[in-house]
Amino acid sequence: MADNTIETLENAGAIEEPRANDGQRVILDPASFSARAVFRIVVISLILIFVGGFVASVISSLTYLFFLLVLAIFFAYLLTPLVQLIRSPFKHRKLERFMPRSLAIFIAYLVVFTVLGVGIAYLAPRVTEQGREFGASLPGYAAAIRQSLNDMNRRFDRLRIPEEVQTRINDQVVVAGERITSGFGNFLISLIYYLPWLVIIPILSFFFLKDVNAIRLGILRMFPAGRWRMRAESVLEEVNSTLAAYTRAQLISCLLVGTVCTIGFYALGLKYALLLGILAGVFEFVPLLGPLTIGLIATTTAALGDDPRRAVWIAIFLIVFRIFHDYVSYPRIVRGGIHLPPVLIILSVIAGEQVAGIPGVFIAIPIVAIITVVYRHVLEHQGKTRLLSDLEPNDTETPA
Template sequence: MLGFDSRIARIVWTIFIVSLLLFLLYAARSTLLVVVFAIFFSYLVYPLIQLVERRRPARVPRTVSIALVFVVVITVLFIAGGMFGTKMVDEATRLGQKLPDLLNSSNDASQFPLPTFLEPMRERLLGLIRTQVQSGTKDALPWAQRVGLGVMHAASNLIYVVLIPVLSFLLIKEAPGIRSNILSWMPEPSRTLWLAITEDLDVLLSGYVRALLLLSMATLVCYSVAFGLMGVPYALLLAGIAAVLEFIPFVGPLAAVVLAVVVAGFSGYEHLLLLVGFILLYRLFQDYVLNPYLMSEGVEVSPLLVIVGLLVGEELGGVAGIFLSVPVMAAIKIILVRARASARAQPPSAIAASPGITGTMRVQEESRRRDS
């Protein structure tokens, strides 16, 4: 009617709604980030809740068992932070105080051990390393200041620290009912599609978050024990940094290796080849044995897309955007795959009535036949 194509109108309206939704999400990214971390925390503690509920007496409410698990987990986190966090802070303080001396060009270059075949190039290599580290240090100072201000801002808004476990508690308690209510509002085809999508996302996020946590813990334990036994300087600090960097695909573990070798070398550690050999063996074990086993239920994402996602995530959300880039891309892939499968499963009559180029003409022809 009036030359107005309803199919084009639906496409334009869909693009407008999606764009508006993305804009609102970006505008509320700070609040949304708290919710996302609460979801991740929920996936971390949910296996413990399932374990408790298997042994929960029938007369004990489910809310009580959930609250008990949260109290135990938060207590353990505080104890671990008090035991290891203080030592990490002390090592970071000592490293920061010694860093100018370690990077001083007048330092004796012989303190940095090198393999025999690289001895003739010692001065050139160490000069290059010093230049790059000093340049990186200068560039890192403004970034560190921004991070410090962010930490101070977060510390001054402790409400967020309290909100994350509270939101996690409510999500675990109320999420099944919320999902059922939302799905009940949808028509049958959409309900089936989004039920499958939510189930896939649940499996993806639960496996991804728990796998990352286990990989990070494995790195922390293995690095701290091995570095301590080998006498590596700042062992616990380097292990803690490597554990945190495990949450950044590809780039994070590589940065942890470079940081450990450079700090150990400039601190006068004499067994760099032993350190590098251990790190390589651990990376091979993690990348080809532990990681595939833990990530077996995940959705594969192209390494190119991962790197692009890391860059886009850093631009949009900073450090948090880097952490969230991979699960977001995997979630988008799940939605697209499910939507495509649902479209292919539609009967021919439904397909002819909507997505084809001549869909509008076919609908008009069918209406004329019914009128006649």
Template structure:
């Protein structure tokens, strides 16, 4: 027998020696009445099956430049792109939660890495940081929620009276109240229509459930990201080719440092401004000090406009005390903003994040338009990372051309 000729497999032959491409475990019983063309094709299949190619040799490849293949490739690309966009829209809320958790894990990573020692492993450092963060948050909520609810309800119920009080004290507000009917609008908005009240209660319930479930999901994901941050970092760098991996590690770690330093520092600065605001409001007996202090902490996280908006809101509430207290509150917030920009930010965040003022404003506006408050909060570290990548990769290659 010729060595180049492959013997036909035994299972491809019937007991009488004829060729057969029909498998014994498929469509039995096998009879000649299935059709002559099929029997002929099965005999050809038996001859095509060899030891090297049990399922036959592959046929001639399609010409990728043929009109059919070009059209199919274009249609498949459009379909895949459309499906990817629809999938991203469907899971957009989940992706936002994942992004928040990842940024929080990056922000807490400097603390975790600082705690790691030969006698204090990473899992213990992650556990300690996570428990302290959850404990501080739970303690704050337990202490703050009752007065926040009380002060919030009081503010809602007393809002029309405050408008009337301010209208009698300040002619400008009286003129605005007369022209715009502010007091009537507030009373109508805060009316006790049962249908509106029921809708408001249901809406508030959905909002509370969404906030609580989102907080739990972010907390769990943050813990997972913190515990597996080394593996996440390794997986990201493995995506780069070997020739560029060293450069990717240097740039990537610098981005992690910038993002982590900014997020952690921003949280600390917001806490300091909230405490100082709370003390100021207590000294001058401005109503709802805790509610306003928490509002200042949340708004101060938003770059550029957050602290200014918080100052305007607190100054309006201070009008219910007296005009001198309002003026003093405005001066306090101006000094607080200068103190934050020239003392707290350089000392706590330092020069970790260097973003030009124009880029800061544009990035905050774009982030807020895309993802709302979350986008505005994450705009500056993302802009810093993009600027670093452009300055280290794109600009040098352009300068060499």
């Protein structure tokens, strides 16, 4: 009888294992809850790993496309106030049909590119000349660095510093110099690589500006009508105001930093003042890493010039201006825009650089700001839901 029972269980797919303590046989059914749970966890984990790897590969391959779209959106945010200014006289008189949005965008483009063309025509010859001189001076700077290393070695010999320590210090200095020069050269090469974007970005921005209402309505229609759509509209409005404030603050900050650095470099007698001042304004678009890079380039250029003591004054000027800008001028510029703790900004920039390189550094702060806005709205929505549920009368309770 027992043999027939065991045979029946074996035919049903049961697994029998001996128990060590009393010699009895226990039956483990693979269809039990524990086995199913483990199987589901393993399958779901494998699916998540596969999907995560696929999404990561897609994102990494589309990084520059995503960066292109982000720049186009930022350019659209920069032009939005000018488009509104052009249309405002017609809107107040209820004559919008004489100034459609497409025509206002075209006029805004005409004004912006005319101003940029005049500025480039005036500054391009001087910047090109200083850039050519700076490139021709790089071999001299390399020779000066080697001479400084030789002088340093002689001082180390007088101080009886071990040769291994001298070699390690010299290698680190050489590596740092190579990184600075190669990074500057790669930056110039990347500028040439991104030249077609000067045509693509305005075209994309034109369509973003023209179809902004259609895009907004399309996003809202993804949510069910009622409370969810109202909440989505509130999130979109806050995200829009946050990105607009951040974009315009970055533009004003770049213009301010470029102007002040150019004037300061000229006043301190730094060579290539115009070139380095414009680069300071451009690098301001890259949080943290941009100002640090231009500071290293400017102080190194001054230290290898005719008066090495000028590097100290350049460093003092940049540090004082950085403190004033970060804690006085920039908070007034951004105002109601992005308010993130400094630690979160640093971590965002590092994470953006690890994920997408320089484009990731550029877009890290806006993405984190959008995430904080959405997260805050989710918390507010949950809090209001709980509050309303507490205030609503319970159907099971009988009124007194």
